[in-house]
Amino acid sequence: MDQTLPKEVILIIIICIFLLIVGVGIIILVLVYQKRQLQYLREREQLKVTFEREILESRLEIQEQTFKNISQEIHDNIGQVLSLAKLNINTMDGNDPVDLQEKIRDSSELVGKAIRDLRDLSKSMNTDFVAEIGLLKAVEYELGLLKKASPYNTSLRVDGMPVHLPAQQELILFRIFQEALNNIIKHARASHIAAQFLFQPHQLVMKLTDDGQGFDAGAYLAKSVPPNSLGIRNMQNRARLVRADFKIESNMPSGTTVTVCVPLTAKTTST
Amino acid sequence: MSALISNFLEPISYLVYALTLLLYGRADRSGKIKVLFFYYALATLLMSYASWSIIYLKNTVESNNNWAYNVLYFLTIFFLSFYMYKTFLHIKSKIITLSLLLINITNFFLNDLIFKQRLFDSFVSSIAVLSLIALIFLYFQQVLSHVGEHNILLTFDFWLLSGYLLYFLGSFFIIMSWSHLSAKLNGNPTAAQMEQFDILWGMHNLLLFISALVTFIGTIWIRRYQRKLS
Numbered sequence: 001m002d003q004t005l006p007k008e009v010i011l012i013i014i015i016c017i018f019l020l021i022v023g024v025g026i027i028i029l030v031l032v033y034q035k036r037q038l039q040y041l042r043e044r045e046q047l048k049v050t051f052e053r054e055i056l057e058s059r060l061e062i063q064e065q066t067f068k069n070i071s072q073e074i075h076d077n078i079g080q081v082l083s084l085a086k087l088n089i090n091t092m093d094g095n096d097p098v099d100l101q102e103k104i105r106d107s108s109e110l111v112g113k114a115i116r117d118l119r120d121l122s123k124s125m126n127t128d129f130v131a132e133i134g135l136l137k138a139v140e141y142e143l144g145l146l147k148k149a150s151p152y153n154t155s156l157r158v159d160g161m162p163v164h165l166p167a168q169q170e171l172i173l174f175r176i177f178q179e180a181l182n183n184i185i186k187h188a189r190a191s192h193i194a195a196q197f198l199f200q201p202h203q204l205v206m207k208l209t210d211d212g213q214g215f216d217a218g219a220y221l222a223k224s225v226p227p228n229s230l231g232i233r234n235m236q237n238r239a240r241l242v243r244a245d246f247k248i249e250s251n252m253p254s255g256t257t258v259t260v261c262v263p264l265t266a267k268t269t270s271t
Numbered sequence: 272m273s274a275l276i277s278n279f280l281e282p283i284s285y286l287v288y289a290l291t292l293l294l295y296g297r298a299d300r301s302g303k304i305k306v307l308f309f310y311y312a313l314a315t316l317l318m319s320y321a322s323w324s325i326i327y328l329k330n331t332v333e334s335n336n337n338w339a340y341n342v343l344y345f346l347t348i349f350f351l352s353f354y355m356y357k358t359f360l361h362i363k364s365k366i367i368t369l370s371l372l373l374i375n376i377t378n379f380f381l382n383d384l385i386f387k388q389r390l391f392d393s394f395v396s397s398i399a400v401l402s403l404i405a406l407i408f409l410y411f412q413q414v415l416s417h418v419g420e421h422n423i424l425l426t427f428d429f430w431l432l433s434g435y436l437l438y439f440l441g442s443f444f445i446i447m448s449w450s451h452l453s454a455k456l457n458g459n460p461t462a463a464q465m466e467q468f469d470i471l472w473g474m475h476n477l478l479l480f481i482s483a484l485v486t487f488i489g490t491i492w493i494r495r496y497q498r499k500l501s
Contacts, residue, residue, distance in 0.1 A: 030414065
């Protein structure tokens with residue numbers, strides 16, 4: 001009998017077993033990889049759903065904020081102007097033509113102002129106004145409203161070449177801006193609010209600074225955000241949705257700065 | 272027991288495949304399943320003949336059942352290529368399938384029909400096995416690049432081709448070295464050598480049976496899940 005045959009047979013059997021194990025390994029690898037891919041797809045889908053829900057929430061919050069502004073504007077401004085116009089009309093004296101002329105002119109100016117204010121208000125009643133007018137204009141409008149209706153001194157500075165971000169991204173950023181603004185109004189006791197937009201080649205830096213009493217941000221952020229501080233948590237969550245870095249810096253009593261850095265993608269367009 | 276494994280496990284495995292396809296075919300009446308069932312029915316008959324012929328053939332160069340194996344490998348590459356062609360989604364994969372089929376048909380006609388190869392043709396068979404392994408990898412690549420919402424374990428193709436991978440990859444060396452080992456015996460094998468050959472072919476049959484079982488278990492799994500859903 002040929003003595004080399006058993007060795008060859010054993011070798012072939014060993015190779016076969018090895019290849020069988022390789023085959024099992026390949027199948028397990030395919031299964032694991034497919035499972036991970038599936039998990040990744042599900043997570044992406046979940047993120048999309050969360051993003052859409054946040055967008056909807058942002059829209060509703062902006063709408064709510066807008067209605068508050070409108071109510072305040074009607075009460076504090078248009079109401080006052082129209083009351084003044086009414087007072088003018090009521091006190092018109094037909095026997096004094098000079099006074100009558102003056103009061104008619106004053107009333108006409110007051111009604112004209114009321115009409116202009118109403119026109120401005122009607123613009124902001126559209127919930128998609130951020131998408132329509134763009135982030136910068138919306139911020140400018142919001143700061144203008146605040147300046148007009150309160151003792152705050154506001155300023156807006158834009159550096160670099162402004163670009164339009166995707167509409168949903170702008171909506172989220174505007175909502176972060178509104179939330180930060182609300183925090184200043186509620187807690188900061190500030191007199192000056194400064195917004196700054198810095199358009200860099202790869203990112204947009206949005207900063208909102210106040211000169212208020214500030215707070216111990218270091219100690220605050222070292223702890224997990226308390227449940228009642230939904231404002232900051234919302235801002236953080238929303239910044240994450242648009243892949244932005246969110247930073248809050250504050251030192252008592254030198255005011256607070258909220259910074260959001262958003263990476264600019266190919267979807268952005270020059271204004 | 273060893274005689275059963277080395278001589279009769281092969282037709283049994285093909286029968287398991289045929290029955291599995293019959294079972295799965297009740298839910299999926301697509302053309303490719305019917306064609307695959309036809310192939311396994313044919314393979315069962317062919318291998319049953321090959322197994323029973325061992326009893327009355329002397330297994331010499333002039334009189335043996337090797338032709339049945341040569342025909343089986345031709346049928347295997349032909350029908351499985353058809354199945355893979357129908358399974359692939361991309362035109363590139365379909366072209367590769369057709370090209371490999373063409374190479375294998377040419378190879379078979381040249382070696383087994385024109386040169387009348389009377390021994391088991393390791394060269395033709397191992398080229399066919401390599402081609403099928405390549406097609407199975409192409410299928411896995413397709414699975415990984417088209418991850419959907421469905422569970423891959425509920426896909427019949429996945430179970431079938433996983434079984435094929437185990438069989439073809441595992442038995443590749445046996446098939447490739449068979450001619451070389453047969454040539455060493457010079458047509459006069461001793462009883463001990465025959466026993467070693469039986470062990471080797473038994474290993475091949477065992478791999479085929481494992482692959483048939485994998486497909487069968489997969490089919491049962493899929494049907495149970497479908498029943499739960501309905």
